[in-house]
Amino acid sequence: MALDVYDDIENCFAGGWSDGLPVIPPYGTLVDAMLDRLGWEPTEIIGTIEEQRIDIRAEQLAATAVMAGCKPEYAPLLRALSEALVDPNFNIGPVEVTTGGVAALVIVSGPAVEQYGFEHESNALGANNRANATVGRYAQMVRYFCGRGGGTMHSHGTMGHPGRISFCIAEHPDTIWGPFHTQFGIEADKSVVSIMSAEGPNSCNNHYAETGELVLETIADTLRHYGSTNYYYHSGRYIVVICPDHMDIIAKDFTRDEARHYLYENGRRPTTELFRVGRIHKQYMDRQQQDIVMDEMRSVVRAEERISLVEAGAPGGKFSAVIPGWVGSYKIVSRVIGG
Amino acid sequence: MAMVKPAERIVSCGDVSCEFLVDPIPRPRPEPLKITIRPEKQQVVFVDSQKPNSMVILRRAQELLRERGIDVKDEIFQKSSAGIPMDARVLDRLAEEGGLILSGVND
Numbered sequence: 382m383a384l385d386v387y388d389d390i391e392n393c394f395a396g397g398w399s400d401g402l403p404v405i406p407p408y409g410t411l412v413d414a415m416l417d418r419l420g421w422e423p424t425e426i427i428g429t430i431e432e433q434r435i436d437i438r439a440e441q442l443a444a445t446a447v448m449a450g451c452k453p454e455y456a457p458l459l460r461a462l463s464e465a466l467v468d469p470n471f472n473i474g475p476v477e478v479t480t481g482g483v484a485a486l487v488i489v490s491g492p493a494v495e496q497y498g499f500e501h502e503s504n505a506l507g508a509n510n511r512a513n514a515t516v517g518r519y520a521q522m523v524r525y526f527c528g529r530g531g532g533t534m535h536s537h538g539t540m541g542h543p544g545r546i547s548f549c550i551a552e553h554p555d556t557i558w559g560p561f562h563t564q565f566g567i568e569a570d571k572s573v574v575s576i577m578s579a580e581g582p583n584s585c586n587n588h589y590a591e592t593g594e595l596v597l598e599t600i601a602d603t604l605r606h607y608g609s610t611n612y613y614y615h616s617g618r619y620i621v622v623i624c625p626d627h628m629d630i631i632a633k634d635f636t637r638d639e640a641r642h643y644l645y646e647n648g649r650r651p652t653t654e655l656f657r658v659g660r661i662h663k664q665y666m667d668r669q670q671q672d673i674v675m676d677e678m679r680s681v682v683r684a685e686e687r688i689s690l691v692e693a694g695a696p697g698g699k700f701s702a703v704i705p706g707w708v709g710s711y712k713i714v715s716r717v718i719g720g
Numbered sequence: 721m722a723m724v725k726p727a728e729r730i731v732s733c734g735d736v737s738c739e740f741l742v743d744p745i746p747r748p749r750p751e752p753l754k755i756t757i758r759p760e761k762q763q764v765v766f767v768d769s770q771k772p773n774s775m776v777i778l779r780r781a782q783e784l785l786r787e788r789g790i791d792v793k794d795e796i797f798q799k800s801s802a803g804i805p806m807d808a809r810v811l812d813r814l815a816e817e818g819g820l821i822l823s824g825v826n827d
Contacts, residue, residue: 389732396727398744406732407742432805434748444744475803531747532725709803
């Protein structure tokens with residue numbers, strides 16, 4: 382029997398039913414059990430990608446959850462996550478095929494973090510923990526399986542990043558500034574899953590700063606580096622993940638809104654410098670999205686609200702992280718779990 | 721790597737019976753095809769996706785086609801963004817074109 386399962390895993394590889402890692406074969410009995418917990422009928426259409434003429438059925442999402450290694454107990458969270466993934470605001474097809482090589486970043490916040498056993502401290506952006514790894518993997522597999530027109534389109538990511546295999550952050554259940562989702566008007570006591578198209582994380586180290594402003598200045602410098610994709614289209618966004626030791630320093634001097642405002646005002650470079658290095662181009666000055674104003678400082682984002690802050694990571698180190706969103710989709714899509 | 725379309729079905733066989741694994745991949749709905757044998761007008765029309773350098777590539781393509789005696793519409797239509805589908809206003813304008821429409825220039 383064990384050899385049969387191994388054959389099935391190999392057949393999933395050979396048939397293109399894999400993200401590059403071994404999957405749990407989607408046997409009908411396992412998929413039915415997952416569907417039962419999800420509360421969906423097998424042929425129910427959960428989402429549509431109209432430009433690809435794709436209807437996404439419940440059984441396909443349930444099969445993907447099984448393949449990713451998710452426990453059926455995760456179903457309420459997976460249901461909310463699935464609805465977010467197929468929301469047109471997330472733009473799943475272009476997220477999959479863009480040259481930007483982005484992932485579907487999952488952020489879990491509120492009581493669900495402890496309820497489902499998510500790791501929110503050690504290696505918070507890449508935790509070796511079942512809930513983080515499999516829920517993050519599920520989101521990437523849905524992106525990969527559903528975003529390519531049933532296999533009729535290529536994924537064109539130039540570099541991609543490891544988050545395209547799995548990318549899930551769980552926020553500390555007890556935050557200093559309030560849960561992540563309160564930045565989007567959702568009540569603090571809710572359990573929420575949010576998604577964003579995301580480039581890979583940039584580590585942001587500062588072990589010696591003694592004021593919040595100096596830590597934020599360091600983070601702003603990471604936001605404004607020349608290579609930030611957001612400079613030209615000006616249509617992306619950022620997640621800033623702040624570690625506990627940095628939070629202790631920043632929160633003495635700044636509220637969350639003040640910290641975000643500081644990052645918005647300081648995450649900038651002069652347009653003259655951006656022209657000089659070729660990050661923006663005079664030929665495209667007239668493009669509606671770009672709003673380039675000569676001789677002024679150019680922010681990496683169009684509006685302050687496009688920077689959002691998450692509290693996660695282990696105490697004892699002073700490494701925060703900046704995660705750029707993809708320029709084709711600036712929205713964070715959130716769903717209340719069990720809502 | 722060459723693109724390989726995913727399998728539409730995978731069978732798992734044990735000692736006495738077989739079952740289909742549940743296909744996780746949605747496929748496009750078939751759509752009735754409307755085929756125009758030839759464009760109403762022998763002209764090429766370009767659409768700019770607003771990717772970096774796209775206009776440079778499209779203008780050069782216009783030049784090359786004209787050098788070969790092909791009629792190319794001077795106006796280049798524009799999507800509002802490379803990251804989202806073409807909006808209805810641009811689609812409606814394209815539908816009025818009688819020529820061959822080319823899009824999809826990349827970085």
